[in-house]
Amino acid sequence: MHVGYSANFQNPADALPDSEVWGSELELIDELESLGFESLWTVEHHFTDYIMCPDPVQFLTYHAGRTERILLGTGVIVLPWHDPMRIAEQITMLDNLSGGRLILGLGRGIARVEYDGFRVDMNTSRERFIEYAEMIIEGLERGYLEHDGEFVQQPRRDIRPRPEHSFRGRTYAAAVSPESMPIMAKLGVGLLVIPQKPWDIVEQDFAVYNEIYEQENGCAAPPPLSGGSCFVDESADRAEEMAHRYMGAYYASIMQHYEFGDDPHRGVKGYEFYTNITKYISRHGAEGAADDFVKLMPWGTPEQVIEKFEFIKNTINAAGFMPGFSYGGMPYSEVERSVRLFADKVLPELKSWDAPPLQVPALASAA
Template identity: 65%
Template sequence: MSRGHVMHVGYSAVFQNPENALPDREVWDQEIRMVSEAEDLGFDSIWTVEHHFTDYTMCPDPVQFLTWVAGKTNLQLGTAVIVLPWHDPMRVAEQVTMLDNLSDGRLILGIGRGLARVEYEGFRVDMNTSRERFLEYAKMLIEGLEQGYVEHDGEFVTQPRREIRPKPEHSFKGRTYAAAVSPEGMPLMAQLGIGLLVIPQKPWEIVESDFAAYHGEWARHHTAPPPPPLSGGFCWVDTNAERAEEKAMEHIGNYYGTVMKHYEFGPKRPHEGVKGYEFYEGISRYIDRHGARGAAEDFTRLMPYGTPDQVLEKLQVIREKIDMAAFFPNLCFAGMNWTEARRNRDLFAAEVLPVLKEWDAPPVGLAATELVAAAA
């Protein structure tokens, strides 16, 4: 039965500069060009992720970047994610509200807690407190965006009541999401009443178990259904299946190499003994067993790569597993040259995107918020 909406398809900008191979300005100029062309190619939104200090990704302020996007395009705007433990939640509430008001409700809010030691140490925040900080800050932010003010007396923040000005013009119910990778994080997101941002990176049977825990916890705390999840992913599209696999193993594998470097997965063990990061210590052990190359190949195989038809088949698997409402691919990453990146994006836009936008899917963004309000 049709739900009256079709699959939402975004474009994800990551600003990677592995091994500092290019001037940072050149990386930004080229990615900005890709973003500027996205609307004409049929994408529905622009997404970016917050990271700091390294060549991994170079967008330290998603809200600032998306404010520029809002002024240049009519696209929706996705944060995937704002890492709350590194911020003052009162300030985040103000920034989110201002961008959403300026863009007439185009923001899709994604939040997370982060896991890179280099970033936590750079912001002088104890990683052992990350989960508790995230939960406290997320509660402050979510409540503040609905109430129009923030007031809180907690373990990490004592915030006297202050109004958010300008006042929020739209609710964020139904369009607030969190990136949750560890099994322990899934029930916590359900308790907060927010949806899930998913990047394929675990065997699907484990993802299904995580989702079962999420839905079980959701039912204990809420009467309305949860927001349908949104999915990102790293794509390589080619007209030739053999070449597509070769290039996917190269480029997506290289991306996983940047993950291992930035998060120090492997021998350094930055998460060992750190409260709330037990799952990520398991990733280092997995890499020990399978080797860096084996782990990168396993990661790549979870991603939608291949000919356009093969990419669609793999996206259909993700859709069947999690009933995603949106997909926002990464099409330029890991230092691939810009000719390849544009060719990858253009083939996705020409052959994959139009088919995706025929798929029946739940609403995303402000339309989802309006659906929640109508059901209340």
């Protein structure tokens, strides 16, 4: 079983200088390889204190030069905010510099504040994502981009430096809404799962995705990778208290960044599913919704955390995990304590589990 680490760079209510948040995160990240983590991930976000990483590729390029083996995951690059030609160049450059260590994760984004900030009409997001993703996925295999579409008219241009390795089998996309499952299956990409819905609903979504993937691609879908927030403590009671305090605060930051309390997706094309979140919060209250969110996550004693990861693995046939440990304004002393306990008592067990290997050139070369 592959196990990575997700870096969040949260600064709720601007409690700390942004530079201090980044400095504390980077100190811990520098130890990941020696602690036994196998990949490093971050996600693209802009403009707020939610997650302060506007450029995952730049962040991972920095760490490509500071590490030797750890894989580098974009979880995700939000395609509708960017020029596909530039994204293809950045991807190829990082993969070449790192010796084929990149795991490519793509997404379309759902925050109004970010779409407005980049002056992109949210009503076009789904169509833009599909068009851009097809361009980039095909271009990385051919070594050039050429496209005449609704949003992009790209004359043929080579990607330089040329892609040295195929990205087939190591390209993933985040998908939350049921409508996204057929899209990702037809694109031929794997799924990145961030726990947000009850696991029985996720299981139903995967049944649709797996069926369509096999129909469209003539082979079984790649097993997914799963993220989520994690907290480990030797005391079950303390773990529960900390999880509800800080994962609950993380959920509050999600509600604020995405404005779910204001129903920002009503009437926006392609975001019909997300209006259900506003309705859910209205029915259950912010505290009840946060409690349900926390229940989805792996927290507890080492034994309890292993049990919860095992449940997730068995439910979605996961090939790997990339949990996050820093969220909701948790003091970095607590973050580090949780990470070290995880590395000592949880990580070896997870890595001992049988799972399909990731299709990454760097791993193939090492074998």
